[in-house]
Each structure stands twice: as C-alpha cells, then as structure tokens.
Amino acid sequence: MGDRTTVVRLRQHVNPLSRRFQQEVAVPDWSRIYAIASQPLHLDIGSARGTFLLQMAALHPEQNFLGLEIRYPLVVAANERRDRHGLLNLHYLWGNANAHLGRLLQGVPLQTVSIQFPDPWFKRRHHKRRVVTPDLVATLAQHLCPGGRVILQSDVLEVAVAMVQQFRAHPAFAASPPDWLPQSPWPVTTEREQYVLAQGLPVYRWQGVLLRP
Numbered sequence: 001m002g003d004r005t006t007v008v009r010l011r012q013h014v015n016p017l018s019r020r021f022q023q024e025v026a027v028p029d030w031s032r033i034y035a036i037a038s039q040p041l042h043l044d045i046g047s048a049r050g051t052f053l054l055q056m057a058a059l060h061p062e063q064n065f066l067g068l069e070i071r072y073p074l075v076v077a078a079n080e081r082r083d084r085h086g087l088l089n090l091h092y093l094w095g096n097a098n099a100h101l102g103r104l105l106q107g108v109p110l111q112t113v114s115i116q117f118p119d120p121w122f123k124r125r126h127h128k129r130r131v132v133t134p135d136l137v138a139t140l141a142q143h144l145c146p147g148g149r150v151i152l153q154s155d156v157l158e159v160a161v162a163m164v165q166q167f168r169a170h171p172a173f174a175a176s177p178p179d180w181l182p183q184s185p186w187p188v189t190t191e192r193e194q195y196v197l198a199q200g201l202p203v204y205r206w207q208g209v210l211l212r213p
C-alpha cells in the first residue's frame with residue numbers, strides 16, 4: 001500500500017518487563033473505535049509500523065483489526081496513517097501484551113491472532129522478555145472464539161520452536177496442520193517478513209487452533 005510513512009525515531013527494543021510498561025491502560029470503547037464493533041477481530045501482537053494490518057484491513061472490511069504495540073510513537077504514527085486511508089475497521093493501541101492483554105480482550109469477538117517476527121532476545125538471561133509466555137497463551141485461550149486461530153511467524157528457528165512449544169503445552173490449542181506451514185496464510189507480508197524474504201532466508205510459520213476455551 002504505497003503512501004508516505006511518518007519517519008519515527010525510537011529505540012530498537014524495549015524491555016516489556018520494565019516497570020513503566022506495567023502501568024494500567026484504559027480499555028477503549030470499541031463502539032467508538034470501529035464502525036461495526038461486532039465484527040470478528042484479528043489481533044496483531046507487536047504490530048510495529050502497522051503496514052501488515054493496514055493492508056489486511058483494506059482487503060477485509062468484514063473484519064476488524066487491532067494492532068497492539070509497546071512502542072508508543074509507532075502507535076501514533078500508525079493511527080495517523082490509518083486515518084489518511086480512511087479505514088474504519090482498523091486501530092492501533094499502545095500496550096504491553098504481557099501485562100494488558102486480558103483486560104483489553106474482555107468481551108471482544110477475538111477470532112484470529114498473529115504474532116509475527118517477535119523480538120528474539122537471544123541471550124539466555126533475556127528469554128523472559130520474549131512475548132510468548134505461558135500466561136500469554138492462557139490469556140489467548142481464554143479470549144479466543146472456539147475454532148479461533150493463532151498464527152506464529154519467525155525467521156529465527158529457536159524463537160519459532162520456543163513459541164510453538166508454549167502453545168503445544170496448552171491443552172486448548174492444537175496444531176493445524178501438525179508441522180510448519182509451507183507458506184504464509186495471509187495475502188500480505190509483514191515488514192520484517194519482506195526483509196527476510198529479500199535476503200533469501202527461511203521463515204518458520206505455525207498455526208494453532210483453539211479446540212476449547
């Protein structure tokens with residue numbers, strides 16, 4: 001989707017465990033956010049500049065899209081860009097997936113979740129900063145609709161395997177199909193995915209389905 005993107009300077013990684021990312025967030029009034037708040041929701045965790053959701057929202061007016069992003073300046077710029085495109089089924093929200101998700105998802109018709117190319121936090125002592133944790137998986141199991149899907153993508157095998165293990169360890173999720181997806185389930189690519197594919201590097205993709213809440 002070609003348009004000018006606001007240049008935003010910011011830190012490459014932030015620590016989601018730091019105290020300033022634990023403060024409470026206000027839950028939006030979704031009926032004021034989306035034109036049709038009852039539409040099925042796709043949540044993208046770590047939406048960054050939001051290009052993936054911008055394109056998805058334009059292609060699927062019958063769904064609502066929510067990007068959750070911990071770096072505030074990216075959220076502001078993404079919503080400005082959304083407004084320039086006049087999309088009424090798309091919103092970007094500042095928040096920490098590891099602190100705010102349960103509260104934000106109360107009563108929301110959550111159908112699909114994507115977690116794509118999350119920060120890898122390679123050092124062992126930093127693994128606890130990775131976004132996919134047992135708590136996050138349990139929160140998604142609690143709030144996804146039956147049959148709801150989670151799509152994981154990473155170019156780092158170790159990170160992809162660790163994410164998949166967390167979802168496999170939860171009895172409510174089943175892998176569908178059992179192995180890595182041969183290709184992306186989406187008609188558009190994320191920004192990180194474009195970079196990885198341009199380098200000729202592999203992408204590890206997995207889909208989980210919620211069997212029961």
Ligand SMILES: C[S@@+](CC[C@H](N)C(=O)[O-])C[C@H]1O[C@@H](n2cnc3c(N)ncnc32)[C@H](O)[C@@H]1O
Pocket residue numbers: 014016045046047048049068069070071095096097098115116117118119131190191192193
């Ligand atoms: C490597 S980027 C990938 C961005 C995008 N998904 C893509 O594929 O191009 C990971 C994003 O997740 C965000 N992030 C990291 N931890 C988060 C958390 N706990 N809650 C929400 N966003 C988070 C980062 O700020 C960053 O924008």
